[in-house]
Amino acid sequence: MGILFxxxxxxxxxxxxxxxxKVTQTIPYQIGMFYRGIFASGVFAILYFGCRAxxxxxxxxxxxxxxxxxxxxxxxxxVFNIFGLMFFLRGIQKxxxxxxxxxxxxxxxxxxxxxxxxxxxxxxxxxxxxxFSTLGLLLLYLDGSQQASAKEQKLGVLYGxxxxxxxxxxxxxxKFPISWWGPLGFSFVIETTAMLFGLVLVVRDGLLxxxxxxxxxxxxxxxxxxxxxxxxxxxxxxxxxQYLPIMVINILIISSQLxxxxxxxxxxxxxxxxxxxIGLILIMISFFIVATVx
Numbered sequence: 001m002g003i004l005f006x007x008x009x010x011x012x013x014x015x016x017x018x019x020x021x022k023v024t025q026t027i028p029y030q031i032g033m034f035y036r037g038i039f040a041s042g043v044f045a046i047l048y049f050g051c052r053a054x055x056x057x058x059x060x061x062x063x064x065x066x067x068x069x070x071x072x073x074x075x076x077x078x079v080f081n082i083f084g085l086m087f088f089l090r091g092i093q094k095x096x097x098x099x100x101x102x103x104x105x106x107x108x109x110x111x112x113x114x115x116x117x118x119x120x121x122x123x124x125x126x127x128x129x130x131x132f133s134t135l136g137l138l139l140l141y142l143d144g145s146q147q148a149s150a151k152e153q154k155l156g157v158l159y160g161x162x163x164x165x166x167x168x169x170x171x172x173x174x175k176f177p178i179s180w181w182g183p184l185g186f187s188f189v190i191e192t193t194a195m196l197f198g199l200v201l202v203v204r205d206g207l208l209x210x211x212x213x214x215x216x217x218x219x220x221x222x223x224x225x226x227x228x229x230x231x232x233x234x235x236x237x238x239x240x241x242q243y244l245p246i247m248v249i250n251i252l253i254i255s256s257q258l259x260x261x262x263x264x265x266x267x268x269x270x271x272x273x274x275x276x277x278i279g280l281i282l283i284m285i286s287f288f289i290v291a292t293v294x
Contacts, residue, residue, distance in 0.1 A: 005236045006252045010232030013253070016226060017101065021092050022223055023093065029089040029203035032173030032212050032226070037195025039227030040234070041220075044188035052070025052184055058241070060184040075178040077170055078193035085194070086201070091159025097151040099145060102137040102279075103160025107250050108170030114246040118175055125289055129251050134284035137254075139279030172246050174238065178208045183238035191234065253282055 023032050052061045065071065072243075091100035107130065116122040145153045177186045202208055240249050 001251075002240045003252065005240035006244070006249055008254050009233045009237035009240065012229045015231040016233065017088075018097065019226065019229070020089060021097050021242075023226065024093050025090060026209055027214050027219060027222070027242030028202075028205075028210070029086075030205055031092065031211060032223070033085070033089070033198030034195060034202055034211075035198075035214070035220075035223040036226040036230060037191055037198050037200070037249055039223055040191040040230045041188070041195045043227070043231050044184070044191055048184055048188045057184060059182070060239070061182040062180060062185070063182075063222055065181060065189065070177070071189075072179045074180065076191040076194060077173045077177060079197065081170035081172075081190065082166075082194050082197045083166075084163045084170065085287050086197075087162040087166065091163060092187065095159065096105035096148055096158035099141060099148055099156030100160045100163070102140040102216050103157055104159075104163035104167065105137055105254050106164045107168055107247075108134075108252065109165050110172045110250040113169045114250075118172055118246060120172075120246050125250070126247050129286040129289040131286075132252060132282045133254050134162060134287065136200065136279040139275050139282070140241050142275070145280070157294055162253055168250070174241055175246055178238055178241045183242065184237060187231075187235050191210060191230065208254055251286060254286065257280050 020029075022031075023029075040078055047057070048061070048065075051057055088100065091104070111122075111126075111130065114121055141156075145156070148156065174186070177189070180186075181189070202211065237249070237253065244252075
């Protein structure tokens with residue numbers, strides 16, 4: 001069941017990551033974050049406040065949300081995670097998807113946090129899976145870098161690493177707030193935080209006066225699509241933490257980056273070379289190694 005949830009989440013995030021490139025070509029990423037967050041936060045608010053007592057949602061909530069020390073820790077983890085999205089979106093604005101995605105998918109920060117902060121037990125198959133996936137991501141990046149300028153290569157690495165650090169570390173820390181509130185309560189908190197964070201960026205960057213400018217029907221449709229992908233993907237991944245170790249989840253979720261690269265090449269007229277196909281195959285091998293351990 002845990003692997004199934006990860007696959008659902010990975011598929012949703014793959015489409016969302018590739019779709020963001022198209023979104024940020026016409027809509028400022030700050031405004032996109034804000035409106036997508038409104039939709040996702042609204043959906044989770046309805047589920048949490050209106051449906052959590054239903055038998056179908058049994059186990060999705062541990063205890064009711066309350067303003068206490070654990071809640072403040074949860075907010076801090078959410079903000080830390082959102083910086084990952086911010087750097088990812090800035091990266092795909094300034095560099096090809098094929099550069100930013102592989103670097104942002106590196107899981108070294110997740111593994112370090114899971115082992116030394118969360119206290120998760122390291123297993124040798126994880127090393128093999130980590131090695132294959134990292135080599136695969138490296139091949140994707142090296143081949144993609146040959147098609148980019150020096151400036152794009154530099155920006156792709158910088159923004160990708162920043163995204164990897166904030167995303168990877170915070171994903172390992174998800175274990176704590178999910179154990180406190182349950183996947184549904186945590187999903188509501190993180191998406192509400194993301195929405196408010198997007199509003200802060202809108203104000204900071206002087207875009208507040210343009211908010212209504214990006215409320216045409218085609219743009220609203222974009223926010224809804226991104227919101228649906230976020231709700232489905234985020235909730236599925238959060239549910240998987242109840243079934244699988246952190247490192248298993250985060251190596252399996254590399255498949256979302258794999259699909260993002262494929263979708264990016266399909267939608268943005270880039271092509272996969274033999275070297276990149278080898279990279280994707282290595283990532284697939286790492287996926288099956290971890291799946292057998294789980």
